[in-house]
Amino acid sequence: MRLLVTGGAGFIGSNFVRYILENYPDYEVINLDALTYAGDISNLEGVMDHPSHRFVQGRIEDGELVYELVRQVDVVVNFAAESHVDRSIVQPQVFVQTNVVGTQVLLNAALESGVKLFCQISTDEVYGALSLDSTETFTEESPLRPNSPYSASKTAADLLARAYFTTYRLPVVISRCSNNYGPRQHPEKFIPTVILNALHDRPVPIYGDGLYVRDWIHVVDHCRAIDTIMHRGNPGEIYNVGADNEWANIELARKILSILRKPEDLLTSVKDRPGHDRRYAISSTKLRRELGWEPLTPFDQGLAATIDYYIHRARARDEG
Ligand code: NAD
Numbered sequence: 001m002r003l004l005v006t007g008g009a010g011f012i013g014s015n016f017v018r019y020i021l022e023n024y025p026d027y028e029v030i031n032l033d034a035l036t037y038a039g040d041i042s043n044l045e046g047v048m049d050h051p052s053h054r055f056v057q058g059r060i061e062d063g064e065l066v067y068e069l070v071r072q073v074d075v076v077v078n079f080a081a082e083s084h085v086d087r088s089i090v091q092p093q094v095f096v097q098t099n100v101v102g103t104q105v106l107l108n109a110a111l112e113s114g115v116k117l118f119c120q121i122s123t124d125e126v127y128g129a130l131s132l133d134s135t136e137t138f139t140e141e142s143p144l145r146p147n148s149p150y151s152a153s154k155t156a157a158d159l160l161a162r163a164y165f166t167t168y169r170l171p172v173v174i175s176r177c178s179n180n181y182g183p184r185q186h187p188e189k190f191i192p193t194v195i196l197n198a199l200h201d202r203p204v205p206i207y208g209d210g211l212y213v214r215d216w217i218h219v220v221d222h223c224r225a226i227d228t229i230m231h232r233g234n235p236g237e238i239y240n241v242g243a244d245n246e247w248a249n250i251e252l253a254r255k256i257l258s259i260l261r262k263p264e265d266l267l268t269s270v271k272d273r274p275g276h277d278r279r280y281a282i283s284s285t286k287l288r289r290e291l292g293w294e295p296l297t298p299f300d301q302g303l304a305a306t307i308d309y310y311i312h313r314a315r316a317r318d319e320g
Helices: 011-023 063-070 085-090 092-113 149-168 190-199 219-232 249-259 285-291 299-319
Strands: 002-006 028-033 053-057 075-078 117-123 172-177 179-181 204-207 213-218 238-241 246-248 267-270
Touching: 002 011, 011 028, 011 219, 028 063, 063 092, 075 092, 075 219, 085 092, 085 149, 092 117, 092 149, 117 149, 117 219, 149 172, 172 219, 179 219, 179 299, 190 204, 190 249, 190 299, 204 249, 213 219, 213 249, 213 299, 219 238, 219 285, 238 285, 246 249, 249 267, 249 299
Parallel strands: 002 028, 002 075, 028 053, 075 117, 117 172, 172 238, 179 213, 204 267
Antiparallel strands: 213 246
C-alpha cells in the first residue's frame, strides 16, 4: 500500500510514519510537511532515509503539488494542521488557511485521483466542553460545538471530509481523538512544558485554577487506532479515540513534579486562556466494540517513558 501522510514531521504524524514503517515493511510512505515552526525534521531521525519513506517539503494548500503526490498513492492520512489553541486565538486566519483550505485541497485531489481511502485526523475538541460536574461523555452522535478558532477550523475540516463522502462518495473515515502525549511533542504543549520547566527549575505555568480536565492517550495507541480505522473502518464513519484517562491539569502537573522529585511550589497560576474548555471526555465504545481496538499503554508507564525522552533530549541539546 502507498500512503500520503501529511504533517509527518509533527508530533503525531512522525510517530505514525515510524509506526507504519516498523509494522508494514511492504508499505511506502510519502510524507508531505511544510516544516512550520511545529514541524521538526529531527522527529524523523532514523527513518528519514528509510527506503520506503520519501519526504517532501510543501504545503497542503498547494494544489499542484498535492495533486502530483496524491495520484501516486492509495491512501491519504491528513495530520497536517495548525494545532495550538493559544496561537489560534492570536492568529485565527492561519488556522483557517491550513486546516480548512488545506483539507479541502487534499480532499479534491483525492477525489480527482480516485484514492481508496482518505483518513481525516480530527479531534475531540469538535464537541466543545463539558462541565466539571457532568458525568456525560461525548459519542460520535453528540452535537459539534467547537469553542476556539482551532477547534472551529478542525470542525470545518471534519465536516468537509464528511461532505465529500456524502456528496461525492469519496471513501472517507474520520477519527476524533483525545489529548495525546508521548515523545516528539512540541515543547509549547502542556506535558512537555511541565517536564522541561521542572527539569530546569523554572516556574511551571498553570492556567487559572488548573481544573481543566483532559483525557490523555499515548500517541502510539492513537497510531494503532488510526491503523485499525484505516484497515477495518467503514467509509463514511466517524470513530472517537480515547483512553478513559481523565486528569485535571493541576493534578497531572503534580504527578510529573513528583516523578521528577521537584517541589510543588514551582506551580505558578497564570492568566487563563479566553474560552478555555473545562472538560473533554469521549466514549470510544464504537471503535472498541466494532473494530476491536483498545489502548494498551498504562499511563504510569507511558508518562515515565515520555519524561525520560525529554530528559535525554534536554541533555543532548545542552551538550550539543
Ligand atoms: P503538530 O503541530 O505537532 O504537527 C503539525 C504538523 O503539520 C507539523 O509538522 C507542521 O509542519 C505541519 N503543517 C502545518 N501546516 C502545514 C501545511 N499548511 N501544509 C503541510 N504541513 C503543515 O500537531 P500534532 O499534535 O501532531 O497533531 C496532528 C494532527 O492531529 C492535527 O490535525 C491535530 O488537529 C490532530 N490531533 C491532535 C491531538 C493532540 O493531542 N496533539 C489530538 C487529537 C487530534
